[in-house]
Amino acid sequence: MPELPEVETVVRGLCLTLPGRAIVEVRFGKTDFVDNPAEIAEHLPGARIASVTRFGKFICIGTESTAPQAAPRSQFCLIIHLGMTGQLKLMRSNESVTRHTHVFFVLDDGRELRYTDTRRFGRMLLIAESGLAEFTGRLGMEPLEIGAEEFCRYFELRRARVKALLLDQKVLRGIGNIYADESLFRARLHPARIAENMTRKQLLGLHGAVRQVLAEAIRFRGSSISDYVDSNGNRGEFQFRHRVYQREGKPCVRCRAKIKRVIVAGRSSHFCPRCQPAPRGRKRSKRGLKPSAAAKTRLNEHEK
DNA sequence: AGCTCTTCCTGAAAGC
């Protein structure tokens, strides 16, 4: 499943060859995952690719018109989310077309950028560059850029489960199920922990764990669990270094206890029951002290 | 605010 490290790997691959290339033609198969196929077909042919960047799990291909009379120079961003099974591969035009290939971007050098997506959970849309800020504004911070203080602030007042927050793209952009579980394992935190009940030390540990796991996963070119491959069709290797994800029943690499799997935030969540102890039931005051009172106290201390 | 449930989709795996 493509999450931040996988998308980063794809983007780095595309960056090596796409910038400077012109798009000659766009062809579609199924388009039910494309917001505005007509606009893509209208604006991209003839455009030149200027940049390839990543925003969370989104790939952003910046283009500019090459038509000399186009004034002001029109610029568009092609936004692509790989969903569960999306692949964006650069291949020669004469290479055979695999099943579930739904979009072809024919380039001016005899190659094509092909989008393949078995389950079509991905998404594709074209936006004017002027609308890019609005699009990215709906997403949270980059996990590799956020500082420790800011990270703590996003979590310490939330009553949601820590796993749900890690997966929430409006909090942090780019983390999915694999890296949420792997980060929580490294931070020794149970996925069902309520964020506001976590200590500052635990939050700082989680911040470090998230960055460490993502950076390491990028170094190993992502995790190939089912369909993921990079822009050259190569699989990643971080799946061999997963410590809990899809290791249910296997021994914990730290303490040998059997890895368990539970549903948290509607997702399979893998954890070590010994290293990541379950949250203790909330102490309920007889007079009905609201659980948030403790958090408010912490906030006040923080303000000082 | 935050939870669960549903929807989208296909193919692998489990069940009968």
Added chain:
DNA sequence: TGCTTTCAGGAAGAGC
């Protein structure tokens, strides 16, 4: 063997 059922999951939306 061969069919049917279940499950996986990112994100968005409904409803509680």
